[in-house]
Amino acid sequence: MADGLATSFTITLPAWLGALLPDLPSHLATPEEQMALVHRLADRNWREGNGGPFAAIVVDAATGELVSVGVNVVLASGVSSGHAEVTALGLAQARLGTWDLGAHRNLALVVNWRPCVQCYGATMWSGVTRLVVAGDGPELERLTHFDEGPMVADWAAQFEARGISVVQDVLRDEALAVFRAYGESDATVYNARGQGALERD
Amino acid sequence: MADGLATSFTITLPAWLGALLPDLPSHLATPEEQMALVHRLADRNWREGNGGPFAAIVVDAATGELVSVGVNVVLASGVSSGHAEVTALGLAQARLGTWDLGAHRNLALVVNWRPCVQCYGATMWSGVTRLVVAGDGPELERLTHFDEGPMVADWAAQFEARGISVVQDVLRDEALAVFRAYGESDATVYNARGQGALERD
Secondary structure (H helix, E strand, C coil): CCCCCCCEEEEECCHHHHHHHHHCCCECCCHHHHHHHHHHHHHHHHHHCCCCCCEEEEEECCCCEEEEEEECCHHHHCCCCCCHHHHHHHHHHHHHCCCCCCCCCCEEEEECCCCCHHHHHHHHCCCCCEEEECCCCCHHHHHHCCCCCCCCCCHHHHHHHCCCEEECCCCHHHHHHHHHHHHCCCCCCCCCCCCCCCCCC | CCCCCCCEEEEECCHHHHHHHHHCCCECCCHHHHHHHHHHHHHHHHHHCCCCCCEEEEEECCCCEEEEEEECCHHHHCCCCCCHHHHHHHHHHHHHCCCCCCCCCCEEEEECCCCCHHHHHHHHCCCCCEEEECCCCCHHHHHHCCCCCCCCCCHHHHHHHCCCEEECCCCHHHHHHHHHHHHCCCCCCCCCCCCCCCCCC
């Protein structure tokens, strides 16, 4: 008979971020203000040792109301799917009490690079109707050594075809600065199978 | 100031499955035995109203020891990333206390169809070194009306290139029978954005 199988797991924000939440603004009006927060959290996240240099927030697309805040918690939570996007989307769903973030209003996911292949799907099924990214391209993998996984070439068009608009290149240089600092540090590039395949955000 | 932001979310097995765990065998020696359990859980899952007709287990690739059991809990948990694979992988990581399932031994993920694009990435970064699927192809989407998302054509080769072997077509007809029963029922095909884009496993 099977013994000791787990029946639940939990994704939790790191303590430093939990403590910061009450001080965050209730609204972030522009994509630039939203992304500036994302970059700040991404940079602190890897320095705190919680996971990769990635953060994401969910905001009301019309008002900029902050609905959730996430960072990569793979190392902190011990769960490999705990990327910034999965964390932010799950926390938004927990707060709003629905698996469908598009049920009542238009919400946007704001993240500091094009999602990896896991978070590409996670975003697609979440109900958000807008994705805002700082950038796209090989720079992330080159600077951080994370593997983003195999993506279709028309990834943005596939979002648009499903009713999710994509806004690109918001504070792109600032994203690269975070990745560069991470890559030049001695931080753990956590990697499930040695040097072969890496993971991220 | 931001108010009432969530700091954690939890993925939990449905009560019926938690109650079943002590009665499951500790080992499932063959891929066929493993997949038969997956099919049984997938079929019960949608009938119980927890989510889609999808289940997954993590087993020791050498001994068949059962390490975790997951089902799609999108409806039950209110978290859209709570697909069967994400659930089974996260529960295995919770049990073993590591985000890297490949840290100490070779583990396999057994699931009743090729993963959707989210779970493709989730599997890739989990540390498992083998993926066993009942099948691949358009039948799943046709029978259930779920959207699997945009996948690269060489998805299995991409796994192999990262040290993850892929075993296909284990009890394929039995998988289709579950999907067909689901599709012919009046179960909710939960869908984050109306008729346009669906989700799954």
